[in-house]
Amino acid sequence: MAADSLDGDDGEVSEAAVRERLDRVTDPELDTSIVDLEYVDEIRIDGDEVSVAMTLPTAWCSPAFAWMMTTDARDEVESLPGVARARIELREHMHEREINRGVNERLSFGEAFPDADGSVDPVRAELDEKARIARQHDATGALLDAGLSETQIAELTRDDLDFDGDRARVWCRDGGLAVRVDADPLERYLEKAEATGLLDDDRPELFRTPEGDPIDPDAFETVRHRTRLAGVNMSGQGSVCDALHESRRAEDRPPLSMRSD
Amino acid sequence: MYEYEGEDVFVIDSHLHLWDATEENIVHEGGEQFIQCFYDYHTAFTPEEKQWSLEEYRKYGADRMMEDLFGSAAVDMGIFQPTYLTDFYDEGFNTTEQNAELAEEYPERFVLNGTFDPRDGEEGLAYLEELNEKYDLQGVKLYTAEWRGDSKGWRLDSEESFRFLEKCAELGIRNIHPHKGPTIRPLNRDAFDVADVDDAATSFPELNFVVEHVGLPRLDDFCWIAAQEPNVYGGLAVAAPMAVHRPRKFGEIMGELLFWLGEDRLLFGSDYALWNPDWLVDVVMNAELTDEQRDEYGVELDLETKRKIMGENAARLYDIDIEEKKEQFRSDDVTEEFGLGDHYAGETSATPADD
Numbered sequence: 370m371a372a373d374s375l376d377g378d379d380g381e382v383s384e385a386a387v388r389e390r391l392d393r394v395t396d397p398e399l400d401t402s403i404v405d406l407e408y409v410d411e412i413r414i415d416g417d418e419v420s421v422a423m424t425l426p427t428a429w430c431s432p433a434f435a436w437m438m439t440t441d442a443r444d445e446v447e448s449l450p451g452v453a454r455a456r457i458e459l460r461e462h463m464h465e466r467e468i469n470r471g472v473n474e475r476l477s478f479g480e481a482f483p484d485a486d487g488s489v490d491p492v493r494a495e496l497d498e499k500a501r502i503a504r505q506h507d508a509t510g511a512l513l514d515a516g517l518s519e520t521q522i523a524e525l526t527r528d529d530l531d532f533d534g535d536r537a538r539v540w541c542r543d544g545g546l547a548v549r550v551d552a553d554p555l556e557r558y559l560e561k562a563e564a565t566g567l568l569d570d571d572r573p574e575l576f577r578t579p580e581g582d583p584i585d586p587d588a589f590e591t592v593r594h595r596t597r598l599a600g601v602n603m604s605g606q607g608s609v610c611d612a613l614h615e616s617r618r619a620e621d622r623p624p625l626s627m628r629s630d
Numbered sequence: 631m632y633e634y635e636g637e638d639v640f641v642i643d644s645h646l647h648l649w650d651a652t653e654e655n656i657v658h659e660g661g662e663q664f665i666q667c668f669y670d671y672h673t674a675f676t677p678e679e680k681q682w683s684l685e686e687y688r689k690y691g692a693d694r695m696m697e698d699l700f701g702s703a704a705v706d707m708g709i710f711q712p713t714y715l716t717d718f719y720d721e722g723f724n725t726t727e728q729n730a731e732l733a734e735e736y737p738e739r740f741v742l743n744g745t746f747d748p749r750d751g752e753e754g755l756a757y758l759e760e761l762n763e764k765y766d767l768q769g770v771k772l773y774t775a776e777w778r779g780d781s782k783g784w785r786l787d788s789e790e791s792f793r794f795l796e797k798c799a800e801l802g803i804r805n806i807h808p809h810k811g812p813t814i815r816p817l818n819r820d821a822f823d824v825a826d827v828d829d830a831a832t833s834f835p836e837l838n839f840v841v842e843h844v845g846l847p848r849l850d851d852f853c854w855i856a857a858q859e860p861n862v863y864g865g866l867a868v869a870a871p872m873a874v875h876r877p878r879k880f881g882e883i884m885g886e887l888l889f890w891l892g893e894d895r896l897l898f899g900s901d902y903a904l905w906n907p908d909w910l911v912d913v914v915m916n917a918e919l920t921d922e923q924r925d926e927y928g929v930e931l932d933l934e935t936k937r938k939i940m941g942e943n944a945a946r947l948y949d950i951d952i953e954e955k956k957e958q959f960r961s962d963d964v965t966e967e968f969g970l971g972d973h974y975a976g977e978t979s980a981t982p983a984d985d
Contacts, residue, residue, distance in 0.1 A: 398847060429667045463663050486782060499850070579854075594889070598850045601882050606847030608876045609868075612674035619673065 417453035426614035501561035506596035508558035645899025661718030675871035711771035748790035769805030787829035811843035853890035867899035885927035
């Protein structure tokens with residue numbers, strides 16, 4: 370794995386290696402890496418223990434989202450060879466105490482938030498589904514650009530794709546012809562299609578409607594519009610978070626005056 | 631009246647508050663975090679020279695509000711949308727009664743909306759009737775995600791909610807404004823899920839459902855529901871200021887909204903005092919789609935579209951006769967106070983709106 374090469378020969382953990390693991394953690398609402406979003410304030414390495422401090426764009430960021438990001442960060446960093454323990458410190462969040470305690474003491478969400486009436490799993494599944502739909506837009510867009518017809522795209526199955534480095538071969542059923550396209554949008558789509566269990570059901574079609582059904586070629590355009598909308602929603606929300614993030618970190622920002630800590 | 635390239639545009643700001651977030655009024659840390667979060671929104675999108683200090687922002691009062699809305703002639707009329715938050719603020723954040731301070735003084739300029747919470751049961755129905763009797767309500771602002779005791783919110787399509795919607799229909803309160811914005815609470819669920827609007831809109835075709843903040847960040851779910859329910863509208867509060875620093879993104883969002891809902895179902899709102907209409911109206915009126923966006927969405931954001939969004943659509947929902955209002959505004963108290971006579975003088979008017 371590429372990340373392993375980032376580890377020093379002497380077995381010591383490097384900050385670059387930690388950052389690379391954190392880069393795999395996404396803000397689930399925006400489907401963007403927490404490193405790219407600059408949520409990570411600080412990485413400290415002390416032997417086989419790693420501490421990561423994070424601040425989200427607003428103290429009101431959904432506790433469920435904050436929980437997903439902090440537990441994912443902990444698990445990603447701890448998956449690094451040479452790391453025995455990762456400690457996460459979420460800063461300036463309305464539920465920082467519950468979250469920091471829960472994440473570092475390895476509690477379940479329900480244990481960390483006795484008030485909550487369920488787990489975060491349904492929210493995660495829903496956000497994964499939205500990310501899947503947005504990524505489908507990019508993937509089908511790349512295939513349309515490569516000259517595939519709407520019907521050909523609607524009929525594609527997982528088996529019609531194979532990957533060769535940064536290129537993908539897409540086998541169209543009528544004619545046994547392979548079209549070569551950039552692998553990235555297809556790989557990104559497959560990642561979320563797998564995460565949402567879409568490829569495990571008993572239907573073979575690779576691309577689906579937002580509801581998970583095969584696409585009727587006559588309705589292809591409407592599905593394309595809906596997948597476009599999912600992406601616009603995500604990047605629109607990203608712009609709001611980004612603006613809040615900038616504002617929160619501005620030098621002349623007044624202090625959180627009534628905070629008890 | 632706002633003047634855009636020599637043309638008058640009648641502006642109804644459909645989302646206003648007169649709030650009190652002074653430290654004396656805060657009873658719970660949540661109240662402080664709430665106003666600070668608002669302030670982050672304020673500074674994030676407001677041009678630097680137009681930003682307020684946090685202290686001004688906590689409580690600005692009626693005079694300042696009048697000046698901000700009408701002093702620059704950006705707004706002709708406004709609609710108050712209350713936000714009670716009585717768990718956080720001793721006297722409430724901005725209740726119907728607090729907003730009534732101005733609405734009753736200038737009834738020709740303001741529309742006063744009420745609210746309900748189906749968890750209040752019979753008492754709540756009585757309060758709604760009382761509000762209606764007192765203020766002749768045409769609309770209600772609703773917070774389906776508000777926590778109360780053990781409850782983590784309520785759904786617009788629940789049996790209890792339907793009793794209140796029936797009451798609204800019976801009382802002639804036609805405009806229902808559910809707040810569907812950024813997720814804050816509850817802990818583990820998406821409190822501002824817009825799915826509950828769907829069944830409510832189908833079940834009450836005589837009511838209009840104006841989804842505030844166009845469901846951001848659930849724009850996708852919102853548009854898909856609105857595309858199928860003709861009585862679902864979008865309130866642009868919070869989406870509008872993106873036109874300042876993120877004009878491309880604003881264009882994309884407007885492209886989607888115009889594509890799915892069309893130009894007759896979108897309402898401008900500043901969410902004052904989150905943002906000041908004096909600069910926001912200007913920015914939105916000057917926003918344009920890129921050529922690429924026009925091709926992608928097949929829609930226009932031209933003067934006629936903007937006229938509808940800035941005022942005509944709200945006028946239709948709230949039975950406001952714009953021509954009659956212009957006539958009335960030639961000499962009302964607000965016009966006298968801010969010297970706006972020229973704006974309503976008809977053909978002879980040539981004064982720029984924003985100098």
